[in-house]
Amino acid sequence: MFETLVMMQPAVVKMLKNSHLKDRLSHAYIFEGDSGTGTFEAALYLAARLLCEADEDRPCGVCSNCRRVMNTTHPNVHIIRPARRQIVKEDIRLLQEDFNKTALENGAKIYIIEDAHTMNAHASNALLKFLEEPHPNLYGVLLARDAGALLETLRSRSQTLHFTSMPRQLIEKGLVDGGYPAEQARLAASMTHTLAHAEALLNEPNLTGLLDLLNHLHEAMIKGKSLVTTFHRIHNTAIEGTDDYERLLDLMIRYQKDLIYGKMDHYGQCVFVEDGETQARIVAMKSERMLLEELDMMLELKAKLKHYINERLAFDNLLLALERRMDLEETSGRHPL
Template identity: 35%
Template sequence: MTKTWKELNETQPEVMTMLKNSITKGRVAHAYIFEGEKGTGKKETSLAYAKSLLCENPVDGYQPCEECSNCKRITSGNHPDVHSVEPEGLSIKKEQIKSLQEEFSKKSVESNRKIYSIVHADKMSVQAANSLLKFLEEPQSDTIAILMTEQIQRMLPTILSRCQILPFRPLSPENIKKKLIEHGVDGQTAAVISRLTHNFKEGLQISNEEWFAQAQKIVLKLYEVLKANPMKALIYLQEEWFLHFKEKEQLDRGLDLLFLIYKDLLYIQLDKRNQVIFQNKQGEFENHALHISQRRLADKMGHILEAKRKLMSNTNPQLLMEQLVLNLQEGSSFV
């Protein structure tokens, strides 16, 4: 799915400003690295930039018109002067880079520029990376490279030094929430998901999972059991929790949801009610927040974060949750 320059500017304003300036001030670099988490718009931005550079009727001198032949062919992946390389299997092979170099040794077919992008550039084999390095060391004036990566630390320093690096920021929770609502997700669910992922596509996928809908109910119930009758919390783990949170990744998500509940209590105490995630529970949480000190609340949040850390170090999930429940109910649970 392609995105307009305006849409990309809403989520990555710094990157889009730099790219705009490169065009309007005549400072287009011969090589860029777009680096950032999955789902931050790197691929969409590379397409938009290619269209801007080859557009026949750019709006305001830099935005692609989306209507000319060049724009339309880039959108459909059929422009003879725009090429993309992606990993074949687990890596990008030397042969792929050599094929690209041969293609670019020819004169531009239609435009005065040739643009190539390398997706997951960190997955180039050593031979492929060295082959690309020679290409970057002797740049042709009409050739522009866009390398994309989620793991910039895995790339050769010699390649990094020859490229202009543009960092793509994770999408803000507000952006994720807004986009989810635009795609039909209810506001409450969108608010929760926006705190669990920076990736819109992943967020949309989560919103369609029956497992996730049920997970929210089970986590809220655990919180209510801990508050109303702490001694029954261990029984609740056996009867409900472990039946639903079976995999490590699922348990990690459950801990994230539990953390958000206690974070809501803190927001209420700090009079930041507009930041409360579980708005449908705000009335109950208001009352709960009156009966727990900020220090005790911080301790509980700390226990959840510690449980998440231990989960990643292969601690037995059942023992981990039982210990967490004991820590959360230590003394009186709301003192």
């Protein structure tokens, strides 16, 4: 039932199991880990252990409670997901109302907050108040990529468990063994944390178009053409929705890191190795400081994309800023370091 979780996060599973057996479970947990590291599965594992009808070897995986937990249909398990990339106070209010209903079944009540790091201040304060109120047999699990993004008072009232990522080399090997080309395997392994997520990435229908758009942007950069104009010319054939903007930015960040590695002569850490000639030409045009500052700009936009913004306008602004920086670099006449 949870074989994959046990294989990926044995220490977490052992800790939760022993804490349950010894009646030492915390009433609030923070599961800190990147997407694909099993944080959500571990939250379901905890819920199944608490609600399983078996006397031993919980969770059994076959009783009604276990099956409903796994199908996320058990009324005692409340799952909150961010709407428009943010968890708001209304989400916490609905959680409180749900758990105050008398129609819930007997047994433990568990709430799981996905992407808890996206909670705004009002939601965080409402959850903190909820945690401070006595609720017997109630357990909360906050899933977050970065526990540091949560309120310090929330962290102090919760037990944090860290989820480790699957080694990049194992993901890459698994993809190659599965028949994927080496260059694709190398890229997917650098951008994901599990073999399943890496395969999903490579099977995304728009990935080829996004990579082609990225190549056109780099060609425009080398030839001194407008990045914004190039982006607009190909935009409609490569990008269909919000997820594509996020994926394109991920690819840009990964490529930018390659440029920085190239500038530092750390070619062994590069992912787009087949793009060596293009990278060499871009690296020759820019200083190391400039490359690092551009990476900061991309990472800043990535943080903003977690919230509801106009993605196309945001990309226009990023590309326009990159253009202007190139113009300033050329005008200054200084040699890249």
